[in-house]
Amino acid sequence: MSHDIHPILEELYRLDSKLRTDAKNVEAMVSEFVAHELPAKPDAEFVARLRRELLSRKPKPSISEIIFNHGIVYMKRLLISGAVVAAVVVIAIVTLYRPTRALGAELVHAEGAVLYRTAGGVWQEAAVDTSLKEGDGVKIIGEGRAIIILDDGSAVRLNNDSEATLASLAPDHMRVVNEHGEIYSRVVKSKSRLFDVNVGGTIYRALGTAYMTVNTEET
Helix, strand or coil: CCCCCHHHHHHHHHHCHHHHHHHHHHHHHHHHHHHHCCCCCCCHHHHHHHHHHHHHCCCCCCHHHHHHHHHHHHHHHHHHHCHHHHHHHHHHHHHHCCCCCCCCEEEEEEEEEEEEECCCCCCEECCCCEEECCCCEEEEEEEEEEEEEECCCCEEEECCCCEEEEEEEECCEEEEEEEEEEEEEECCCCCCCEEEEEECCEEEECCCCEEEEEECCCC
8 A cells, every 4th residue: 555544544434433334445445546646634625525435436236245135035935935926026126126316406596606516526617507416516615505406306505605415316315415514405205215414424314394404613
């Protein structure tokens, strides 16, 4: 390893302790990232960007994992109930592991200096009707406001000096990261979808309501 990444790893774990549960993959991804881009002295912005990269990557189960985790249960059902149950199991497998397409989002209001970027990209000026997708971020510089409408009808509003990342737009579990400032979420109630706002490693889950999270040096 050409760089000592342990200080960066410790800062990542401090920001989000859940990353320790996948420490091996986290260390590999951080090593790969810093091999191409390592500042003279890693700062909070660099650590936050690494954290967003890690949160935006969702490993999918391999075919071998699927067979290992579910094959025994399904084989028992086949032996007990015969061909009818076999057909049901096949349908269940196809439905359960059908790739889930992430929803989209759109910037419908931009007031002041509003920037956006794709996952791993550079910040650029945003405009009304800018299309956003999973992993994208939006930021307000100074005074301003931005409103993002998600495909399920929910809305996310950023106030002055705020930044948010659309960490997950999965139809069954949406997750917004309040990187900094004030984020207001108006959530469409749903029995089949979770909606979380992550603030400094703490998750605030909506129950079909509107709520604001604050993440500043003072609060």
